[in-house]
Amino acid sequence: MKMELVQRQLQQWGEVMVTTSSGQTFELHLGDTQFDTQQRIIRLHTPDADYMIDGDAIDVVKWHLGHRD
Numbered sequence: 001m002k003m004e005l006v007q008r009q010l011q012q013w014g015e016v017m018v019t020t021s022s023g024q025t026f027e028l029h030l031g032d033t034q035f036d037t038q039q040r041i042i043r044l045h046t047p048d049a050d051y052m053i054d055g056d057a058i059d060v061v062k063w064h065l066g067h068r069d
Contacts, residue, residue: 003042003055007035009063018053019060026053 010016010028019025026044034043035055042058044051 001056001058001061003035003037003040003058006042006055006058006061009061013063015063017060017062018058019062020053021057021059026051 006016006018006028010030010033015027015029017025017027028042028044032045035041036043037055040055042051042053042055044053
């Protein structure tokens with residue numbers, strides 16, 4: 001899936017769950033995600049780690065709905 005589509009969906013929804021071709025799942029938010037279209041990388045900053053995700057290795061985008069704990 002093109003990373004530009006992932007970026008558009010994140011801008012529209014504010015938060016998405018993505019699954020990569022290797023099976024890893026990440027929760028992306030507008031405030032902690034950057035898209036580098038030149039290098040084709042999605043950069044995700046979380047409280048415990050920074051991730052560099054292959055922007056063209058996204059297989060699934062899921063709209064993550066809020067839930068009660």
